[in-house]
Amino acid sequence: TKQIYAFSEGNMSMRDLLGGKGANLAEMTNLGLPVPHGFTLTTEACHRYQETGSLSSELLTELDEALATLSQTTGKQFNGDTQPLLVSVRSGAAISMPGMMDTILNIGLNDQTVVALATLTNNERFAYDSYRRLLAMFGNVVYNIEEETFDHVLTDLKQQKGYDSDLELTADDLKQIVADFKAIYQAAGKGEFPQSPKDQLLAAVNAVFESWNNHRAQVYRQQNHISESLGTAVNVQEMVFGNAGEQSGTGVAFTRNPASGEKKVFGEYLLNAQGEDVVAGIRTPETIEVLKDAMPVIYDQLMGIAEKLENHYQDMQDLEFTIENGKLFLLQARDGKRTPYAAVKIAVDQVGEGLITKEQALKRVSPESVSAMLHPEFDETDLGQHTKLTTGLPASPGAATGRAYFTAEDAKRASDGGEQVILIRQDTSPEDIEGMIVSQAIVTSRGGMTSHAAVVARGMGATGVVGAHEITVDYAGKVAKVGDQVIHEGDWVSVDGTTGNLYLGQINTTPAGVKGELSTLLDWAKDVAKMGVYTNADTPQDFQKALDFDADGIGLTRTEHMFFKPERLLQMRRLILATDAKGRRDPLSQLLQMQQEDFYQLYKLAGDKEVTIRLLDPPLHEFLPHDEAEIQIVANQIQETPERLRERITSLKELNPMLGHRGDRLAVTFPDIYQMQVKAIMSAVIRLNDEGLEVHPHIMIPLTDSRDEMSWVRDLVTDQIQQMVNNSGIRVDYTVGTMMEMPRACVTADQIAEVSDFFSFGTNDLTQLTFGYSRDDVGSFMPEYIKQGILPADPFQTIDTQGVGALMEIAITKGRQTNPELPIGVCGEVGGDPASIEFFNQIGITYVSCSPYRVPVARLAAAQATL
Numbered sequence: 001t002k003q004i005y006a007f008s009e010g011n012m013s014m015r016d017l018l019g020g021k022g023a024n025l026a027e028m029t030n031l032g033l034p035v036p037h038g039f040t041l042t043t044e045a046c047h048r049y050q051e052t053g054s055l056s057s058e059l060l061t062e063l064d065e066a067l068a069t070l071s072q073t074t075g076k077q078f079n080g081d082t083q084p085l086l087v088s089v090r091s092g093a094a095i096s097m098p099g100m101m102d103t104i105l106n107i108g109l110n111d112q113t114v115v116a117l118a119t120l121t122n123n124e125r126f127a128y129d130s131y132r133r134l135l136a137m138f139g140n141v142v143y144n145i146e147e148e149t150f151d152h153v154l155t156d157l158k159q160q161k162g163y164d165s166d167l168e169l170t171a172d173d174l175k176q177i178v179a180d181f182k183a184i185y186q187a188a189g190k191g192e193f194p195q196s197p198k199d200q201l202l203a204a205v206n207a208v209f210e211s212w213n214n215h216r217a218q219v220y221r222q223q224n225h226i227s228e229s230l231g232t233a234v235n236v237q238e239m240v241f242g243n244a245g246e247q248s249g250t251g252v253a254f255t256r257n258p259a260s261g262e263k264k265v266f267g268e269y270l271l272n273a274q275g276e277d278v279v280a281g282i283r284t285p286e287t288i289e290v291l292k293d294a295m296p297v298i299y300d301q302l303m304g305i306a307e308k309l310e311n312h313y314q315d316m317q318d319l320e321f322t323i324e325n326g327k328l329f330l331l332q333a334r335d336g337k338r339t340p341y342a343a344v345k346i347a348v349d350q351v352g353e354g355l356i357t358k359e360q361a362l363k364r365v366s367p368e369s370v371s372a373m374l375h376p377e378f379d380e381t382d383l384g385q386h387t388k389l390t391t392g393l394p395a396s397p398g399a400a401t402g403r404a405y406f407t408a409e410d411a412k413r414a415s416d417g418g419e420q421v422i423l424i425r426q427d428t429s430p431e432d433i434e435g436m437i438v439s440q441a442i443v444t445s446r447g448g449m450t451s452h453a454a455v456v457a458r459g460m461g462a463t464g465v466v467g468a469h470e471i472t473v474d475y476a477g478k479v480a481k482v483g484d485q486v487i488h489e490g491d492w493v494s495v496d497g498t499t500g501n502l503y504l505g506q507i508n509t510t511p512a513g514v515k516g517e518l519s520t521l522l523d524w525a526k527d528v529a530k531m532g533v534y535t536n537a538d539t540p541q542d543f544q545k546a547l548d549f550d551a552d553g554i555g556l557t558r559t560e561h562m563f564f565k566p567e568r569l570l571q572m573r574r575l576i577l578a579t580d581a582k583g584r585r586d587p588l589s590q591l592l593q594m595q596q597e598d599f600y601q602l603y604k605l606a607g608d609k610e611v612t613i614r615l616l617d618p619p620l621h622e623f624l625p626h627d628e629a630e631i632q633i634v635a636n637q638i639q640e641t642p643e644r645l646r647e648r649i650t651s652l653k654e655l656n657p658m659l660g661h662r663g664d665r666l667a668v669t670f671p672d673i674y675q676m677q678v679k680a681i682m683s684a685v686i687r688l689n690d691e692g693l694e695v696h697p698h699i700m701i702p703l704t705d706s707r708d709e710m711s712w713v714r715d716l717v718t719d720q721i722q723q724m725v726n727n728s729g730i731r732v733d734y735t736v737g738t739m740m741e742m743p744r745a746c747v748t749a750d751q752i753a754e755v756s757d758f759f760s761f762g763t764n765d766l767t768q769l770t771f772g773y774s775r776d777d778v779g780s781f782m783p784e785y786i787k788q789g790i791l792p793a794d795p796f797q798t799i800d801t802q803g804v805g806a807l808m809e810i811a812i813t814k815g816r817q818t819n820p821e822l823p824i825g826v827c828g829e830v831g832g833d834p835a836s837i838e839f840f841n842q843i844g845i846t847y848v849s850c851s852p853y854r855v856p857v858a859r860l861a862a863a864q865a866t867l
């Protein structure tokens with residue numbers, strides 16, 4: 001099969017074969033945009049290389065042909081003494097991994113062609129500047145010589161000559177640097193720098209194929225869940241020169257602002273510079289607005305291309321461009337990485353502009369990124385108490401507080417030790433990736449909005465501030481300074497990525513709400529989704545939060561959480577320790593008062609939204625004290641002897657409490673507890689009825705195994721309801737349903753549905769019982785299972801579709817055989833997990849219920865599941 005495609009032969013649909021960069025270079029070539037000529041070695045060629053460790057002879061033959069064609073179209077030749085052909089060798093996988101793999105520029109330069117290039121361009125400085133760049137990149141990528149070794153030579157010479165910037169280096173300086181770089185090869189035992197352009201090219205291609213497996217690329221793929229088996233393509237492209245003088249430059253542009261989403265081309269560039277100079281933060285670049293005045297024709301052309309590309313790809317694009325002697329070239333286009341805020345704003349705006357549909361917009365935003373948008377902002381009053389240290393560019397929004405570290409390794413170590421860290425650096429590079437992943441925020445003193453630090457922070461949803469010039473970082477001394485203010489390693493700092501401000505000290509944060517474009521997007525999601533999204537809430541505060549996020553109601557109230565307050569715990573303990581019904585009477589009536597107030601508050605808040613209340617679930621011993629000191633205190637409180645208390649604790653102790661005397665089993669042995677809870681619910685309902693609010697209580701029974709058990713508990717509950725209804729004389733529509741969390745219940749769901757008005761899958765217990773994993777103890781082995789690939793994911797976080805999911809399907813089918821209208825929900829942890837929600841939508845779940853902060857995430861996931 002063909003392993004090399006000219007740019008003119010490919011298109012954007014060939015991403016798997018040509019990689020993202022290659023496919024888009026081809027697409028842009030065919031759109032008639034000014035893209036330097038070139039060709040792509042396919043990912044297929046990379047696979048073959050990975051198998052054999054060398055370039056096949058077929059590939060080498062194709063490469064010769066491709067080079068011959070490139071010579072013809074460009075009119076330049078390898079080793080040419082008047083028109084030397086220079087190329088870049090650029091990696092590019094199917095999924096973009098910015099800065100992760102290697103690229104070498106200026107291949108084809110050697111001791112002869114550098115002279116030819118100088119003569120041709122009448123610019124010796126430029127020719128040697130290109131040569132020294134080749135030597136450094138080639139040495140680093142092909143021979144693994146540290147970049148710093150080359151940087152040192154440059155820095156030393158600049159210092160010696162008293163230069164501030166690379167731009168002051170003269171042609172003679174650069175010749176000296178070239179000689180010094182060659183000496184570095186010798187010193188590293190690599191011999192002569194290969195003079196043959198062809199040899200350079202082959203070595204570069206080999207190195208790029210190898211770079212697929214370098215450490216930082218592997219870390220990036222793990223972090224971003226990119227498959228190891230994709231492989232990378234290699235692009236070979238004629239060089240254009242941004243370092244050819246003051247009418248030349250290189251830059252990057254986003255068709256919209258990647259941090260805020262504003263519809264306005266956002267870009268940065270550097271004159272007389274090449275390749276990565278903008279991204280590396282070596283000099284702080286100019287903004288694209290400056291280009292408008294400096295080179296108006298180029299600026300207009302770039303704006304036109306930006307618009308054309310955005311319309312063509314129907315999404316915000318990230319572009320690389322180079323200007324060579326007043327002529328514009330495009331070197332890359334890809335869907336631009338953006339903050340969650342920008343993702344939402346751009347998607348909603350593009351619907352308004354008629355560029356995409358609502359459905360497309362809903363697909364553009366990842367549900368997890370919505371969760372990042374709900375992250376906290378600084379508390380206004382606390383913020384007022386802190387003085388601002390300095391301000392940089394607001395590269396990635398959010399509010400973060402943590403301890404300062406100045407190297408990736410130190411940040412990683414501190415984070416592994418449980419600290420919340422903020423990475424402060426002059427600039428960052430791909431080697432820093434592990435330290436960046438663990439940081440709450442990334443701050444740099446150099447570089448612009450498209451610098452490596454800014455791009456990575458946005459990609460990860462971390463807070464980012466870059467180009468804060470006033471900061472100087474002293475890596476050796478482990479301090480950073482702003483004027484005479486000093487930040488020592490480990491000091492608390494706070495970073496606001498929306499304003500770009502940096503503060504000393506720890507600042508409190510408050511949760512952000514759903515507003516603006518996000519609220520529009522979530523409204524669309526609600527229209528499109530088939531499943532409802534409810535919340536798990538035990539307190540009015542939690543419920544209010546969920547209502548702010550537009551939850552449909554409460555899918556699960558865990559009433560036991562209402563007992564774990566000191567005053568209530570006391571009554572609960574009296575109840576458990578009582579020996580007869582008479583002794584239980586007083587604590588029960590006290591608890592009744594409190595519970596009634598709890599339910600009243602929840603129903604009142606709910607208005608006409610539905611609330612499902614689950615009756616007491618945990619084993620009784622959880623309410624009793626555990627150590628001797630506590631036993632003394634509690635015995636005193638409840639006026640019991642410590643002996644009797646100890647006896648009772650022993651008698652309630654179980655070997656497997658989670659499989660023991662809990663849930664509806666308590667109802668059978670202590671019916672008055674459930675009766676009390678139902679009474680409390682009904683009193684609240686009746687009270688609200690008097691106030692003019694009609695409530696339909698939904699009562700849920702935990703841990704049901706069988707029809708007969710459910711039937712018994714149901715009678716207990718409905719008798720109590722009936723009694724209350726009769727006494728009050730009002731009409732109440734209510735339902736009594738069951739949790740589905742026992743495998744036995746799932747396989748007998750047809751019978752259980754005869755006595756159950758609804759089901760709600762408790763996936764935590766169901767997963768525990770299906771796997772036979774104690775959910776409280778899985779930490780000791782689960783990580784190893786995932787690492788070894790025995791489990792694809794933690795089944796307590798993402799539903800196990802094959803096992804637990806199959807049981808759910810049985811239960812749904814059987815339950816609806818009995819009652820076709822049976823509402824069926826999910827209220828476990830996975831109710832807020834996007835991958836699980838997709839599955840639930842498929843199997844006919846009516847609604848999911850999740851913690852308040854997951855509600856917007858689940859809403860979007862539920863909409864995406866239908867698209």
Ligand code: ADP
Pocket residue numbers: 036087088089090091097098099100101102103105237238239240241242274275276320321322331332
């Ligand atoms: P990455 O994937 O890390 O962005 P690229 O392959 O895009 O790496 O290249 C790195 C830099 O070199 C980019 O700024 C790019 O625009 C520039 N570059 C690549 N090829 C050429 C070329 N043929 N002429 C001029 N600049 C180039």
Ligand code: MG
Pocket residue numbers: 320332
């Ligand atoms: Mg690039």
Ligand code: MG
Pocket residue numbers: 702703739741762764765
């Ligand atoms: Mg349960």
